[in-house]
Amino acid sequence: MRILVLGAGGTGGYFGGRLAQAGVDVTFLVRPARAAQLAQGGLRIRSPLGDADLEVAHATADGLPALAAQAPFDLVLLSCKTYDLDSAMDAIAPAVGPGTAVLPILNGLRHFAALDARFGADRVVGGLCFISAAKGGDGEILHLGHPASITFGERAGDVDSARTRAFAALCAQAGIDHLCSPRIARELWSKYSFLAALAAGTCLVRASVGCIVAAEGGRELMDALHRECLAVATAEGEPVPEAAVEKARATLTQPGSPLQASMLRDLQAGHAIEGEHIVGDMLYRARAHGIDAPLLAAAWVHLQAYEAGRA
Numbered sequence: 064m065r066i067l068v069l070g071a072g073g074t075g076g077y078f079g080g081r082l083a084q085a086g087v088d089v090t091f092l093v094r095p096a097r098a099a100q101l102a103q104g105g106l107r108i109r110s111p112l113g114d115a116d117l118e119v120a121h122a123t124a125d126g127l128p129a130l131a132a133q134a135p136f137d138l139v140l141l142s143c144k145t146y147d148l149d150s151a152m153d154a155i156a157p158a159v160g161p162g163t164a165v166l167p168i169l170n171g172l173r174h175f176a177a178l179d180a181r182f183g184a185d186r187v188v189g190g191l192c193f194i195s196a197a198k199g200g201d202g203e204i205l206h207l208g209h210p211a212s213i214t215f216g217e218r219a220g221d222v223d224s225a226r227t228r229a230f231a232a233l234c235a236q237a238g239i240d241h242l243c244s245p246r247i248a249r250e251l252w253s254k255y256s257f258l259a260a261l262a263a264g265t266c267l268v269r270a271s272v273g274c275i276v277a278a279e280g281g282r283e284l285m286d287a288l289h290r291e292c293l294a295v296a297t298a299e300g301e302p303v304p305e306a307a308v309e310k311a312r313a314t315l316t317q318p319g320s321p322l323q324a325s326m327l328r329d330l331q332a333g334h335a336i337e338g339e340h341i342v343g344d345m346l347y348r349a350r351a352h353g354i355d356a357p358l359l360a361a362a363w364v365h366l367q368a369y370e371a372g373r374a
């Protein structure tokens with residue numbers, strides 16, 4: 064399987080790097096500044112699961128058509144931020160042929176409509192990841208915690224397609240914790256309801272879960288945010304299974320937990336954020352279903368004010 068990884072940031076750099084480390088045919092599609100970094104220092108992963116210093120194949124958009132003409136790509140692992148989705152779709156388009164699958168591991172859900180419209184729904188596989196990772200100042204990939212997993216699956220529910228089976232085999236070869244799910248919509252909603260609550264809560268308070276729940280009313284805040292998101296999942300026809308609800312609730316209210324959403328890291332660094340894609344979209348869906356979501360609404364005001372101040 065020939066894989067193109069769009070982006071060599073926190074998630075793409077980590078998972079693409081692990082695949083490359085295991086000898087998988089991986090090419091990173093990056094912009095010129097990142098290409099220069101990769102050419103000079105390679106891809107460096109710093110992780111509790113093991114460091115790696117890798118020379119990786121990479122290309123910029125202008126070189127991609129020639130590469131795709133040499134041999135078609137079987138799968139594009141899409142790992143951009145959602146505010147870069149349009150440019151990322153333009154960039155990967157020359158590599159998306161008749162037999163190419165596109166597997167996004169972005170947070171949220173709204174990107175699927177854009178990907179379906181651009182490439183056709185049959186090409187787009189459902190996907191998500193769990194990891195805390197970021198690109199450091201020197202371009203190194205910093206894996207900030209233990210879990211690092213990818214979940215993927217056919218959105219039409221085919222448990223055992225050749226492309227998901229082949230990708231699962233490569234993840235196994237690379238030692239990547241992975242799940243090929245027959246219910247990817249459910250997995251997406253489980254992650255999204257958890258992540259939206261985490262991002263809304265930690266950004267609103269600008270603190271980790273542990274600091275929030277140590278405050279009077281903090282646990283109740285995280286619980287109530289989670290309930291708002293779970294109500295949306297149910298209204299959208301994908302109620303989150305009780306075991307996943309309990310696991311997410313425990314994580315969102317765990318005393319002493321250093322966990323914060325990647326959105327808070329971006330916000331504290333003064334970077335662009337995926338506020339509308341993650342918190343705004345959850346709130347829009349709540350409103351469309353007539354669900355009262357005052358905490359999501361407050362978080363969304365906060366994120367918009369941040370974006371306005373940044374502009």
Ligand SMILES: NC(=O)C1=CN([C@@H]2O[C@H](COP(=O)(O)OP(=O)(O)OC[C@H]3O[C@@H](n4cnc5c(N)ncnc54)[C@H](OP(=O)(O)O)[C@@H]3O)[C@@H](O)[C@H]2O)C=CC1
Pocket residue numbers: 069070071072073074075092093094096097142143144145147150151152154168169170192193194195196197198325337
């Ligand atoms: N980081 C985390 O811990 C987690 C993130 N996620 C989600 O994963 C997604 C990706 O996040 P993350 O990996 O952190 O993001 P990063 O910003 O670290 O990496 C994204 C990379 O995509 C590259 N990129 C964007 N547009 C293009 C383009 N047109 N051509 C080439 N490269 C492009 C960027 O390049 P450049 O460097 O040139 O800007 C950047 O390096 C987000 O939706 C996020 O919410 C999910 C789970 C955990």
Ligand SMILES: CC(C)(CO)C(=O)C(=O)O
Pocket residue numbers: 170192193194195258261323324325326
């Ligand atoms: C919650 C977490 C860390 C899980 O991967 C995440 O997706 C994020 O912060 O963006």
